[in-house]
Amino acid sequence: xxxxxxxxNDRNDEPKDIxxxxxxxxxxxxxxxxxxxxxxxxxxxxxxxxxxxxxxAYSIWEKIxxxxxxxIKSMGIQNAYFPMLIPESLFNKEKEHVKGFSPEVAWVTxxxxxxxxxxxxxxxxxxxxxxxxxxxxxRSWRDLPLRLNQxxxxxxxxxxxxxxxxxxxxxxWQEGHTxxxxxxxxxxEVFEILDLYRRIFEDLYAVPMLTGIKSENEKxxxxxxxxxxxxxxxxxxxxxxxxxxxxxxxFSKLFNISFLDAEGNKQYVWQNSWGITTRxxxxxxxxxxxxxxxxxxPRVAPIHIAIIPxxxxxxxxxxxxxxxxxxEGLSKTRYHEDHLNAIVxxxxxxxxxxxxxxxxxxxxxxxxxxxxxxxKHQAVLVRRDTGEKTIxxxxxxxxxxxxxxxxxxxxxxxxxxxxxxxxxSKTDNLDDFKKLIEEKKTVLVPFCNNPECEDNIKAMTxxxxxxxxxxxxxxxxxxxxxxxxxxxxxYFGRSY
Amino acid sequence: xxxxxxxxNDRNDEPKDIxxxxxxxxxxxxxxxxxxxxxxxxxxxxxxxxxxxxxxAYSIWEKIxxxxxxxIKSMGIQNAYFPMLIPESLFNKEKEHVKGFSPEVAWVTxxxxxxxxxxxxxxxxxxxxxxxxxxxxxRSWRDLPLRLNQxxxxxxxxxxxxxxxxxxxxxxWQEGHTxxxxxxxxxxEVFEILDLYRRIFEDLYAVPMLTGIKSENEKxxxxxxxxxxxxxxxxxxxxxxxxxxxxxxxFSKLFNISFLDAEGNKQYVWQNSWGITTRxxxxxxxxxxxxxxxxxxPRVAPIHIAIIPxxxxxxxxxxxxxxxxxxEGLSKTRYHEDHLNAIVxxxxxxxxxxxxxxxxxxxxxxxxxxxxxxxKHQAVLVRRDTGEKTIxxxxxxxxxxxxxxxxxxxxxxxxxxxxxxxxxSKTDNLDDFKKLIEEKKTVLVPFCNNPECEDNIKAMTxxxxxxxxxxxxxxxxxxxxxxxxxxxxxYFGRSY
Numbered sequence: 008x009x010x011x012x013x014x015x016n017d018r019n020d021e022p023k024d025i026x027x028x029x030x031x032x033x034x035x036x037x038x039x040x041x042x043x044x045x046x047x048x049x050x051x052x053x054x055x056x057x058x059x060x061x062x063x064a065y066s067i068w069e070k071i072x073x074x075x076x077x078x079i080k081s082m083g084i085q086n087a088y089f090p091m092l093i094p095e096s097l098f099n100k101e102k103e104h105v106k107g108f109s110p111e112v113a114w115v116t117x118x119x120x121x122x123x124x125x126x127x128x129x130x131x132x133x134x135x136x137x138x139x140x141x142x143x144x145x146r147s148w149r150d151l152p153l154r155l156n157q158x159x160x161x162x163x164x165x166x167x168x169x170x171x172x173x174x175x176x177x178x179x180w181q182e183g184h185t186x187x188x189x190x191x192x193x194x195x196e197v198f199e200i201l202d203l204y205r206r207i208f209e210d211l212y213a214v215p216m217l218t219g220i221k222s223e224n225e226k227x228x229x230x231x232x233x234x235x236x237x238x239x240x241x242x243x244x245x246x247x248x249x250x251x252x253x254x255x256x257x258f259s260k261l262f263n264i265s266f267l268d269a270e271g272n273k274q275y276v277w278q279n280s281w282g283i284t285t286r287x288x289x290x291x292x293x294x295x296x297x298x299x300x301x302x303x304x305p306r307v308a309p310i311h312i313a314i315i316p317x318x319x320x321x322x323x324x325x326x327x328x329x330x331x332x333x334x335e336g337l338s339k340t341r342y343h344e345d346h347l348n349a350i351v352x353x354x355x356x357x358x359x360x361x362x363x364x365x366x367x368x369x370x371x372x373x374x375x376x377x378x379x380x381x382x383k384h385q386a387v388l389v390r391r392d393t394g395e396k397t398i399x400x401x402x403x404x405x406x407x408x409x410x411x412x413x414x415x416x417x418x419x420x421x422x423x424x425x426x427x428x429x430x431x432s433k434t435d436n437l438d439d440f441k442k443l444i445e446e447k448k449t450v451l452v453p454f455c456n457n458p459e460c461e462d463n464i465k466a467m468t469x470x471x472x473x474x475x476x477x478x479x480x481x482x483x484x485x486x487x488x489x490x491x492x493x494x495x496x497x498y499f500g501r502s503y
Numbered sequence: 504x505x506x507x508x509x510x511x512n513d514r515n516d517e518p519k520d521i522x523x524x525x526x527x528x529x530x531x532x533x534x535x536x537x538x539x540x541x542x543x544x545x546x547x548x549x550x551x552x553x554x555x556x557x558x559x560a561y562s563i564w565e566k567i568x569x570x571x572x573x574x575i576k577s578m579g580i581q582n583a584y585f586p587m588l589i590p591e592s593l594f595n596k597e598k599e600h601v602k603g604f605s606p607e608v609a610w611v612t613x614x615x616x617x618x619x620x621x622x623x624x625x626x627x628x629x630x631x632x633x634x635x636x637x638x639x640x641x642r643s644w645r646d647l648p649l650r651l652n653q654x655x656x657x658x659x660x661x662x663x664x665x666x667x668x669x670x671x672x673x674x675x676w677q678e679g680h681t682x683x684x685x686x687x688x689x690x691x692e693v694f695e696i697l698d699l700y701r702r703i704f705e706d707l708y709a710v711p712m713l714t715g716i717k718s719e720n721e722k723x724x725x726x727x728x729x730x731x732x733x734x735x736x737x738x739x740x741x742x743x744x745x746x747x748x749x750x751x752x753x754f755s756k757l758f759n760i761s762f763l764d765a766e767g768n769k770q771y772v773w774q775n776s777w778g779i780t781t782r783x784x785x786x787x788x789x790x791x792x793x794x795x796x797x798x799x800x801p802r803v804a805p806i807h808i809a810i811i812p813x814x815x816x817x818x819x820x821x822x823x824x825x826x827x828x829x830x831e832g833l834s835k836t837r838y839h840e841d842h843l844n845a846i847v848x849x850x851x852x853x854x855x856x857x858x859x860x861x862x863x864x865x866x867x868x869x870x871x872x873x874x875x876x877x878x879k880h881q882a883v884l885v886r887r888d889t890g891e892k893t894i895x896x897x898x899x900x901x902x903x904x905x906x907x908x909x910x911x912x913x914x915x916x917x918x919x920x921x922x923x924x925x926x927x928s929k930t931d932n933l934d935d936f937k938k939l940i941e942e943k944k945t946v947l948v949p950f951c952n953n954p955e956c957e958d959n960i961k962a963m964t965x966x967x968x969x970x971x972x973x974x975x976x977x978x979x980x981x982x983x984x985x986x987x988x989x990x991x992x993x994y995f996g997r998s999y
Contacts, residue, residue, distance in 0.1 A: 050636050053593050054623060057586035059636055062651065065583045087561045090553035090673055091656055092609070097549055110615040113588070115625065117610040118660035127550060129611065129625075140546050140555055149850075155558065160587055160656065164614035177586055354645075 026363060030298050035242040039170070039293060046301045046368050048292070049171045056169035056176030060285065063368070064172075066309040067288055068179065071207060072158060073344075075181060075283070078203050082196075084154040084183060091159070092127040093136045101135055101229060101261055111163040113176075129162040134229065134280060137184045138262040145186060145276060148268050152192065153276075154185040161284075172289025173246070173503055180284035186264060186276040190255070193277035197253045200281045201234045204249040207283065212291040213304035213419040214238055215427050216248055217498055219474030222454070224461040227280075231255035237473040237498070239427050240293045243447025245473050245502035248290060251281035294423050301369025302391055304419050305342075305412035312337060312349040312408060313365035317358055317377030327353060330376055333386070333404055340405040347408065349374075366391060371415045372408060392418055431498075435487050437467075444470045444501065451476075454497040455486035464488050464499070473498040522859060526794050531738040535666070535789060542797045542864050544788070545667045552665035552672030556781065559864070560668075562805040563784055564675065567703060568654060569840075571677060571779070574699050578692075580650040580679060587655070588623040589632045597631055597725060597757055607659040609672075625658040630725065630776060633680045634758040641682060641772060644764050648688065649772075650681040657780075668785025669742070669999055676780035682760060682772040686751070689773035693749045696777045697730045700745040703779065708787040709800035709915040710734055711923050712744055713994055715970030718950070720957040723776075727751035733969040733994070735923050736789045739943025741969050741998035744786060747777035790919050797865025798887055800915050801838075801908035808833060808845040808904060809861035813854055813873030823849060826872055829882070829900055836901040843904065845870075862887060867911045868904060888914050927994075931983050933963075940966045940997065947972075950993040951982035960984050960995070969994040 027045065031038045043049040048064035060068065076086070092115060115127040130136065137155070145153060158181045169175050183200065187193040201218060208214045216236035226233035230252035237247050259265065259275040268274050295302040305311055316323075316330045330351045337349040352361045358375070365373060375387040386404060388397045392415050399407045432448045434440050443450045454460070454472065465471050474497065481494040523541065527534045539545040544560035556564070572582070588611060611623040626632065633651070641649060654677045665671050679696065683689040697714060704710045712732035722729035726748035733743050755761065755771040764770050791798040801807055812819075812826045826847045833845040848857045854871070861869060871883040882900060884893045888911050895903045928944045930936050939946045950956075950968065961967050970993065977990040 050639070052586040052632065053590050053635065054586060054588050057588055059586065060584040062581035062583045066581070068584075069582065085558035085562070086565065087558045088556040088564075088675060090548040090550060090555065091658070092550050092553055092673065094549050112615060113611045113623075114613040115609045116612045117622070119606045119608060119662070126613075127609075136548065139549065143546070162587070166615070177588065179584060 026367065027298060027300055031241065031296065035240065035293075036170075038296075038298075039289075042296055042300050042367070043171050043289075043292060048288070048301070051171075054176070056165065056174075058169075058171045058175055058177075060179070063309055064288055067291075067303070067307050068285055070307050071211065071283070071287060072181075074207065074211060075203070077344075079156055079183065082154075082199065083152075084156050084185070086157060087155045088157050088159070089133050089136050089140070091130050093130055093133075095126045095128060097135050097139060098128045101258070111165055113162045113164045130159070131161060131163045132280075132282075133157070133159075133182055133184070134258060138258050138264060138278075141184075141186055141276075142262045142264045145264055145266050148188055148266055151266060151276065152185060152187045154183070154196075156181055156183040170289070170503075172286055172292070178285050180282045182282045183280060185279045186259070187278070188266065188268065188274070188276065190277045193255075193279050194253060197234060197251050197279050197281070200251040200279070201236065204236050204251065204281075204283055207287065208236055208238070208248055208290070209420065211304070211306045212287060212294075213306070213416055213423065214248075214290060214294050215420060215424040217427075217449075217473060217476065219476045219498070221250070221474050222456050222458075222461055222472040222497060224458040225472055225474075227252045229254060229257050230280075231257070235474050237502075238290060238294065239430055239449055239500070240290075240503075241426065243430065243501070245449060245498075245500040246286075246290055246293075247473070247502070248287065249281075249283040252279060254278040254280055295419055296369070299363070300367030302419070303369040303371060305371045305416045308369070308371050309348070310350055310365075310368070310370045311342065311347050311412060312372045312374055313361070313368075313370045314349055314351045314374045314376065315358055315361045315365070316351065316353060317375060317380075319378055322378035322381070326376060326378055326381055327351075329381055329401070330374075333374065333376070333401065336405050337408060340409060342409060342412065347405075347412075372411055374404070374408075390415055435484070437488050440470075440487055440499070441468055444468045444499070447501070449473070449498055449500040451496050451498055452487040453484035453493050454495065454499070455489055455491040455493045456495065456497070457486075457489065457491065460486060460489045460491070470499045470501050473500055473502065522863065523794060523796055527737065527792065531736065531789075532666075534792075534794075535785075538792055538796050538863070539667050539785075539788060544784070544797070547667075550672070552661065552670075554665075554667045554671055554673075556675070559805055560784055563787075563799070563803050564781055566803050567707065567779075567783060568677075570703065570707060571699070575652055575679065578650075578695065579648075580652050580681070582653060583651045584653050584655070585626075585629050585632050585636070587626050589626055589629075591622045591624060593631050593635060594624045597754070607661055609658045609660045626655070627657060627659045628776075628778075629653070629655075629678055629680070630754060631758075634754050634760060634774075637680075637682055637772075638758045638760045641760055641762050644684055644762055647762060647772065648681060648683045650679070650692075652677055652679040666785070666999075668782055668788070674781050676778050678778045679776060681775045682755070683774070684762065684764065684770070684772065686773045689751075689775050690749060693730060693747050693775050693777070696747040696775070697732065700732050700747065700777075700779055703783065704732055704734065704744055704786070705916065707800070707802045708783060708790075709802070709912055709919065710744075710786060710790050711916060711920040713923075713945075713969060713972070715972045715994070717746070717970050718952050718954075718957055718968040718993060720954045721968055721970075723748045725750060725753050726776075727753070731970050733998075734786060734790065735926055735945055735996070736786075736999075737922065739926065739997070741945060741994075741996040742782075742786055742789075743969070743998070744783065745777075745779040748775060750774040750776055791915055792865070795859070796863030798915070799865040799867060801867045801912045804865070804867055805844070806846055806861075806864070806866050807838065807843050807908060808868045808870055809857075809864075809866045810845055810847045810870045810872065811854055811857045811861070812847065812849060813871060813876075815874055818874035818877070822872060822874055822877055823847075825877055825897070826870075829870065829872070829897065832901050833904060836905060838905060838908065843901075843908075868907055870900070870904075886911055931980070933984050936966075936983055936995070937964055940964045940995070943997070945969070945994055945996040947992050947994055948983040949980035949989050950991065950995070951985055951987040951989045952991065952993070953982075953985065953987065956982060956985045956987070966995045966997050969996055969998065 050059040113129045221233040235250045256275045334349045337347040340347045373389040433451045546555040609625045717729040752771045830845045833843040869885040929947045
């Protein structure tokens with residue numbers, strides 16, 4: 008039996024200001040704002056929509072960067088860096104592109120004390136500046152494929168209400184921009200990257216995704232088609248996770264990115280672009296967090312285990328020493344591509360305060376150790392996801408911690424998958440669709456993929472298409488809204 | 504004997520356009536521009552002073568990032584990300600700071616189609632925006648030290664002629680910003696970081712540095728003092744490598760970053776800031792490159808070894824197969840914190856063209872393998888730094904490659920150190936000083952550290968102080984220029 012049954016009052020005496028004061032189910036938006044601030048993931052900056060990403064959140068982004076870099080480098084993609092400032096004339100070269108971004112561009116007009124001769128756009132994405140160079144670098148089939156990626160900051164001057172991670176004026180991302188000799192090679196990459204993004208969400212963030220192709224209305228303006236991963240927040244709103252675009256030859260014709268093939272014929276390259284952003288962190292927070300605070304899946308958790316000593320004056324030294332010993336042992340234990348990261352909270356606060364603090368921070372596992380535990384060579388392990396307690400021998404703590412963390416990772420994924428699956432309803436008519444959307448469902452419907460039809464649906468219901476699942480039977484069906492013939496099903500929902 | 508003696512003409516028949524057309528010693532500036540373009544490190548972008556860092560250069564930056572992250576994290580420093588756009592009012596808060604940067608700021612004045620109510624500065628450095636937050640986060644001695652770092656892009660709208668890596672309007676860096684309870688702790692870190700920067704240059708880039716404290720004239724305006732590492736280009740011009748500043752309480756008083764100490768007294772924190780940039784890559788290029796092109800020290804080389812098959816029709820398959828076998832073996836061989844990276848150049852070009860190509864790219868080691876070598880189970884290893892050839896058994900190629908690479912690293916450092924030491928002269932009077940500066944020497948002089956005196960020296964000679972070496976005898980001396988009493992020696996030179 009652990010010591011923590013002895014002094015429950017003391018341990019649960021939580022100062023009011025550290026906890027979350029609203030329930031996730033009652034006011035998702037307020038809950039989200041509170042936990043990202045109180046867990047020290049975010050601080051608001053002086054410019055609206057530009058957030059400070061604090062170390063606790065940034066270290067998650069570093070894990071995503073490391074994983075992504077390893078994966079894309081093994082595919083043969085290289086990192087580079089292109090300038091952030093794009094002259095207006097170059098920026099305007101891609102008219103469809105500009106239609107998509109022009110209202111959202113932050114413009115530099117002055118350098119030092121002088122007016123600039125031409126406005127410079129802060130990149131809202133880097134197609135124009137990168138493809139300008141690609142046209143210089145690519146001459147022959149030997150120069151292909153050209154597969155570059157950059158990690159950088161992006162500015163889009165949105166006027167909607169900003170939400171940290173989910174919709175901000177400045178954010179961090181990677182943008183991959185690749186050029187191939189054939190459509191076939193390009194398409195292969197589009198889906199490999201889409202699958203990489205699915206794995207980032209499902210395997211690292213434990214967030215299940217709907218994988219598919221965007222509608223004509225929702226695709227990137229410059230693309231032949233856009234693929235995406237999408238998921239659902241517990242408030243019933245869908246959110247796009249990441250996109251991978253087949254650009255086709257739209258940009259290569261515009262920027263004259265051509266090559267001589269092995270037979271000496273001039274051809275335009277086939278291009279892709281794809282990106283994933285710091286939004287992923289917000290999605291993880293919204294999906295897994297609960298009324299106690301964050302809940303970070305072990306694979307991306309900055310801290311895996313919080314060790315809380317239960318201290319009494321006469322045994323303080325012994326207990327503390329053992330806690331640090333346990334931390335040492337854990338830190339030498341391999342966990343996926345890294346080691347376990349444990350901390351000992353030896354501050355002066357009471358145990359109950361510490362429990363709440365590390366629960367708020369979403370640390371997936373807690374170890375409690377008091378003098379009676381020490382006598383019995385045992386400790387108490389407490390799961391953040393279920394609250395379940397396990398008493399384990401100290402000698403087995405490394406192995407059992409690893410097992411519990413893997414189980415937490417699995418449980419977070421499975422319970423989110425159940426919520427996602429439970430939210431999906433199917434219909435083939437507009438009346439049911441309207442009801443289901445009101446009930447905050449994600450609705451799978453046969454849809455004609457006509458932009459005007461989608462505009463109508465949005466005007467009527469506030470819902471838009473998320474994507475069209477990859478594996479479909481392609482039976483002949485009628486669009487649920489306009490009755491036109493179609494062979495494809497789409498997910499619809501209200502979304503961010 | 505290697506095959507490469509048999510067909511020398513063929514192998515050295517170099518197309519004119521790939522090589523460097525000027526000698527480093529005759530026109531350093533033109534030589535530098537040519538090798539960074541031809542080796543595919545840089546491409547010019549559409550905005551003057553904003554360069555494209557191509558994968559071959561960016562991968563060097565990634566090595567510096569990995570090394571630096573490992574070192575600073577082990578010191579307890581965490582990464583974070585602060586917004587790039589800083590409101591003018593906040594930016595102006597630090598008057599001395601602004602005096603230093605205002606003429607160089609790029610201003611965002613429009614968002615989408617609207618004028619912004621207040622101009623936003625693109626960060627030329629992040630003191631103001633970071634310390635605004637520090638004042639919110641730091642309340643008690645328990646919140647200290649606060650040690651954050653960020654990797655990001657920086658814009659300084661310089662009007663001098665841009666030089667890729669060395670002076671650009673946009674560049675990449677890390678900026679560390681830390682706060683401590685005591686001056687003693689802060690000073691300890693200043694010199695630990697300075698030593699980290701010295702090690703980045705000396706141990707990774709193989710560039711010897713002069714380590715010291717900047718003069719009053721040359722220090723960062725907001726600092727109590729600035730420490731720096733400086734080195735010398737073969738054209739006799741000095742260049743600053745990186746800086747680590749003791750800010751003291753200048754900023755903490757301005758931004759009200761205070762804490763209650765253990766006794767409950769209000770105190771201001773002691774702060775540091777420090778940064779290293781993509782300029783480091785330009786310094787490496789300028790110091791080590793030669794008339795054949797780049798020369799990249801093995802510790803930072805994107806490719807360690809270029810394997811060139813000497814192909815004849817009847818033995819082509821066998822030779823190629825062995826080349827790829829050698830590459831495999833090398834790639835499994837540990838080299839410092841990573842593995843050896845070798846490539847096989849199996850393109851259709853002639854061997855001589857390939858030799859020149861990989862020499863231009865500065866790959867430190869070349870392996871040549873032809874059919875006669877294969878018969879004798881041997882290969883030819885050629886050092887990029889000395890041109891020296893070694894015939895080795897194929898079975899020993901992994902070990903000997905490692906040894907040669909370590910020797911190349913050492914040799915690059917030692918020959919640069921000799922050049923640096925040979926360039927240093929000592930004097931105590933202005934007449935000699937003038938002559939030595941004309942001879943492009945780095946001159947060690949007793950100097951009063953009076954800003955007016957330094958302004959005079961600069962006006963007379965074009966030279967300024969680099970830094971003051973850390974270990975000095977502190978004898979009583981007279982300033983070489985104004986005869987005021989002083990106890991410190993300074994390095995002076997013409998510089999970038």
